[in-house]
Amino acid sequence: MERNSPQAIYDLLKEWGIEFKSMAHPEAATMEDCKAIGEKLGAPFCKNLFLANRQQTEFFLLLIGEDKKFRTAEVSKKVGRSRLSFGNEDKLYQALGVRPGSISPLGLVFDENHEIHLIVDEDVAALPAFCVHPCRNTESLLISQEGFQEYLKHTGHTPQYIQITGEVPEKG
Numbered sequence: 001m002e003r004n005s006p007q008a009i010y011d012l013l014k015e016w017g018i019e020f021k022s023m024a025h026p027e028a029a030t031m032e033d034c035k036a037i038g039e040k041l042g043a044p045f046c047k048n049l050f051l052a053n054r055q056q057t058e059f060f061l062l063l064i065g066e067d068k069k070f071r072t073a074e075v076s077k078k079v080g081r082s083r084l085s086f087g088n089e090d091k092l093y094q095a096l097g098v099r100p101g102s103i104s105p106l107g108l109v110f111d112e113n114h115e116i117h118l119i120v121d122e123d124v125a126a127l128p129a130f131c132v133h134p135c136r137n138t139e140s141l142l143i144s145q146e147g148f149q150e151y152l153k154h155t156g157h158t159p160q161y162i163q164i165t166g167e168v169p170e171k172g
Contacts, residue, residue, distance in 0.1 A: 003097030009106050009134035010141075018150050022134065022141040029101065031066055034131070034140070038066070041142040043129040046121075048103040050096070051075070052087035059087050059095060063105055064121045069166035078162040079119060102137040105148070108155045118152070118159040125161055 002008045006022070013020050021041055028034050034045040044066050051060040058081070064070060076084040089100060095116050096107030108116065124130060129144045143151070152159065 006134035006139040018147040045131045050087040120159040121164040
């Protein structure tokens with residue numbers, strides 16, 4: 001399957017019987033752009049962050065609400081890793097077939113070796129549906145929570161759910 005191809009993602013979703021609603025649009029470079037697109041599609045966007053440990057040997061994809069603040073210390077503590085930071089661009093492309101700005105959980109289909117740990121904010125998991133890019137930020141799609149869970153069954157990724165507050169955790 002071609003990486004970074006929305007059509008390849010759409011074809012796969014159809015093959016797996018997963019319903020979605022999609023739209024093409026100018027490049028969505030900011031979360032403000034994504035919010036406007038989400039309003040048109042009828043569901044909030046989620047931020048997708050590619051993270052790594054300090055040694056860049058362990059990698060994570062974090063799905064967090066569009067309005068939540070990402071605090072490295074909070075997420076690191078809740079997943080039991082020290083000093084998570086953003087993962088490198090080469091590993092991002094190798095593992096998920098995307099570049100920064102187009103990070104998507106739909107890229108997990110390319111992570112055949114299951115090197116990426118999926119972390120999902122409980123608030124995102126509680127949404128009936130949400131929007132993401134189909135591996136390119138010039139298109140977006142709405143997928144139901146049920147459809148997303150079905151997608152994960154096909155990719156073999158099991159999410160770790162955490163509650164993200166956006167607050168700095170207390171030391172201790």
